[in-house]
């Protein structure tokens with residue numbers, strides 16, 4: 462018999478495209494995708510750093526000269542600060558996921574704001590980036606409530622969702638790549654996951670995704686750069702848009 466959690470996740474994965482259309486209209490303040498006229502795609506990785514996956518991903522990204530965005534977990538980053546530093550030194554954006562990967566569904570918003578502040582401080586320490594440049598937040602499991610969203614915006618965080626999320630830990634390599642190909646369009650915001658111990662190797666998958674994106678005539682941007690095409694006005698005009706380009710080290 463199929464594991465009920467896996468069955469539920471598969472069902473959720475099938476519902477996601479419809480849910481995405483509905484939620485992106487309902488919550489336009491979050492970044493769901495980029496401006497299609499810019500023909501740009503953001504490649505993002507959740508749940509790292511991970512001692513097995515991060516070094517392999519950094520190799521693939523360097524080889525293909527792609528700058529990505531890593532939404533990291535505090536507990537993982539505290540355990541592997543060298544990997545977080547390597548992300549930033551290679552010119553990638555390091556953004557906020559959660560400290561303990563708990564869903565942001567708490568109506569008392571103080572606990573998750575404290576959690577985010579702790580994670581932001583940790584990222585700033587590890588990457589030597591100024592605190593105020595670390596604003597992009599992807600809520601764990603993509604779950605938030607309207608009060609949580611309001612609190613994020615009030616505290617100058619920028620909520621980031623996605624347009625393509627293969628549940629690759631339940632897929633074969635070919636299924637995951639086929640899903641990305643099917644859903645790929647200009648402005649796509651793609652999420653892959655680090656630290657999954659099932660399904661295809663994420664670095665190999667990232668390499669295939671990069672090739673498909675380039676074949677489609679699209680180029681890569683970080684999430685921070687993707688905000689520039691967002692109509693919400695959440696982005697602050699006086700903020701340097703290239704903060705994370707600082708230590709590019711040969712990677713664009």
Ligand SMILES: [Zn+2]
Pocket residue numbers: 507508558562601602
């Ligand atoms: Zn996650």
